[in-house]
Amino acid sequence: MSNDIRYSAFELIKRAIRPGLGWPKTWAKAEPKSSYDVVVIGGGAHGLATAYYLARNHNIRDVLVLERGWLGGGNTGRNTTIIRSDYFLEASANLKEMALKLWQGLSREINYNVMVSQRGYVDLAHSDGELEAFILRANAMRLRGSDVSMLNRDELRLRVPQLNLDASARFPIAGALVQERGGTVRHDAVAWGYARAASALGVDIVEQCAVTGFGMRCGAVETVITDRKKIGAGHVVVSVAGWSSEVARMAGIELPVESIAVQAFVSEPVKPALDVVVNFNAGLAYVSQTDKGEILLGGSTEGYNSYAARGSFVRIEHTVARAIAMFPFMAKLRMMRQWGGTADISMDGNAIMGPSPVKNLTLNAGWGYSGFKATPAVGWTIADTVATGRTHPLIAPFSIDRFASGALIDDAGVGPAPYLH
Amino acid sequence: MFLIPCPWCGERDQSEFTYGGDAREEMPDLDGRATVADWHKFVHLRGNPRGVHAEYWHHTSGCERWLRVERDTVSHAVTKARDTGVLPKEAT
Numbered sequence: 001m002s003n004d005i006r007y008s009a010f011e012l013i014k015r016a017i018r019p020g021l022g023w024p025k026t027w028a029k030a031e032p033k034s035s036y037d038v039v040v041i042g043g044g045a046h047g048l049a050t051a052y053y054l055a056r057n058h059n060i061r062d063v064l065v066l067e068r069g070w071l072g073g074g075n076t077g078r079n080t081t082i083i084r085s086d087y088f089l090e091a092s093a094n095l096k097e098m099a100l101k102l103w104q105g106l107s108r109e110i111n112y113n114v115m116v117s118q119r120g121y122v123d124l125a126h127s128d129g130e131l132e133a134f135i136l137r138a139n140a141m142r143l144r145g146s147d148v149s150m151l152n153r154d155e156l157r158l159r160v161p162q163l164n165l166d167a168s169a170r171f172p173i174a175g176a177l178v179q180e181r182g183g184t185v186r187h188d189a190v191a192w193g194y195a196r197a198a199s200a201l202g203v204d205i206v207e208q209c210a211v212t213g214f215g216m217r218c219g220a221v222e223t224v225i226t227d228r229k230k231i232g233a234g235h236v237v238v239s240v241a242g243w244s245s246e247v248a249r250m251a252g253i254e255l256p257v258e259s260i261a262v263q264a265f266v267s268e269p270v271k272p273a274l275d276v277v278v279n280f281n282a283g284l285a286y287v288s289q290t291d292k293g294e295i296l297l298g299g300s301t302e303g304y305n306s307y308a309a310r311g312s313f314v315r316i317e318h319t320v321a322r323a324i325a326m327f328p329f330m331a332k333l334r335m336m337r338q339w340g341g342t343a344d345i346s347m348d349g350n351a352i353m354g355p356s357p358v359k360n361l362t363l364n365a366g367w368g369y370s371g372f373k374a375t376p377a378v379g380w381t382i383a384d385t386v387a388t389g390r391t392h393p394l395i396a397p398f399s400i401d402r403f404a405s406g407a408l409i410d411d412a413g414v415g416p417a418p419y420l421h
Numbered sequence: 422m423f424l425i426p427c428p429w430c431g432e433r434d435q436s437e438f439t440y441g442g443d444a445r446e447e448m449p450d451l452d453g454r455a456t457v458a459d460w461h462k463f464v465h466l467r468g469n470p471r472g473v474h475a476e477y478w479h480h481t482s483g484c485e486r487w488l489r490v491e492r493d494t495v496s497h498a499v500t501k502a503r504d505t506g507v508l509p510k511e512a513t
Contacts, residue, residue: 245468245469245470245471246471254466254468255469256465256466256467257469258443258467258469259469259471259494303440304435304440304476305443305469305474305476305494306494306495306497307471307494307495308494308495308496308497311422312422312435312436313422314422314435314436347464347465403461403465404457404458404461404465416464416465417442419440419442
């Protein structure tokens with residue numbers, strides 16, 4: 001049975017008075033049928049959002065979401081929950097801007113509190129040269145109508161008083177780009193909320209079911225072979241993050257991506273100490289405080305190919321050193337937990353979305369460690385592409401063809417070295 | 422974290438090395454005969470195996486030699502490491 005009650009204060013009070021009523025399961029556990037109009041592989045936030053928007057925007061409800069582990073157990077549950085749209089290149093920025101607008105109304109839309117907190121995102125520059133590049137990016141954002149402000153050191157002292165602005169620091173802070181609409185979203189709730197909303201519209205969700213191959217005919221995918229049964233599919237969406245190369249290979253597609261581990265950590269919980277997301281760019285460390293009070297830290301990739309979803313002490317030390325350089329009070333905190341995820345980073349560091357060389361197979365891959373923030377826009381545009389048969393204009397630039405044609409979208413200007421993105 | 426058996430320096434911590442990317446594809450000859458598709462394959466398509474991966478590592482904080490290493494991308498176990506140029510006598 002699907003969950004068709006509407007979460008509200010009234011329902012909460014009703015169950016406080018009569019605890020026996022209980023709460024229905026958040027989403028229904030389904031047994032896979034023999035065929036579906038659309039099979040979405042990957043029960044992360046992207047896949048679940050795709051299924052939800054297929055049902056909600058296009059009335060395509062004969063949809064199956066297949067997950068080999070548990071919902072939101074991959075990069076959806078392993079990221080540092082940051083949302084922002086402060087990108088320089090048009091294609092990147094437009095998609096994240098759409099996502100930011102959808103985030104703002106998402107809790108109401110799916111009747112599930114995803115705890116959107118637009119607490120502000122502060123991106124630190126460490127030299128005059130870097131500041132110049134940030135001003136260029138800020139101007140590009142303004143031209144597109146996005147919110148952004150550039151802060152000098154005095155203004156930054158007022159915005160983030162905890163920051164160490166000592167001019168003699170190893171990597172002194174020259175100023176910052178600030179997007180006040182940026183912030184954080186409860187990542188697990190995004191997977192659960194989309195799963196519940198999709199399930200209520202009739203989407204089947206199956207966990208603990210791994211895809212092992214595809215049945216093809218004349219260059220088109222016809223069936224999805226799983227470790228339980230063969231499932232007929234009118235259309236297949238591959239949305240599997242770190243596993244993208246492996247799953248695409250089953251359909252004969254070689255993706256221009258490499259899988260690389262990225263780690264994140266939380267400290268012991270403490271009282272409210274930091275009410276903004278801050279990113280340190282000399283090396284990489286992005287820091288925020290969770291609602292539970294933990295200081296949440298993420299860093300750069302491990303720097304080499306890996307499917308292990310774990311990393312080295314070197315990278316932990318690297319990230320923590322930068323967090324302490326920003327916020328000296330953090331030196332006294334004890335780290336509580338550490339984890340890793342497998343990021344599928346493409347040859348220009350940007351996502352690969354849209355039709356693939358295989359007919360009826362749509363790709364959503366290559367998001368690396370920057371996909372969470374784009375979740376609602378990815379779901380919306382991929383669903384639109386599948387339903388209409390026309391690539392949504394916002395994702396057209398992210399076609400897999402761009403690597404052969406040379407129309408790359410390299411925001412960082414790094415080149416075809418995923419381990420450096 | 423793992424150890425890389427440098428043929429010159431012995432087993433050393435990975436943190437002494439700098440990653441140099443995938444070593445599977447050979448660069449096309451610069452004789453003008455390589456097509457755009459050849460270059461696309463060399464520059465962009467890496468295989469990205471879940472298993473044994475051939476890759477370059479530079480022993481930055483050691484002998485400063487470039488090594489060609491075979492490493493499992495799931496267990497991180499290194500099975501082969503040789504110098505990209507001259508082989509030291511003790512290595513096979």
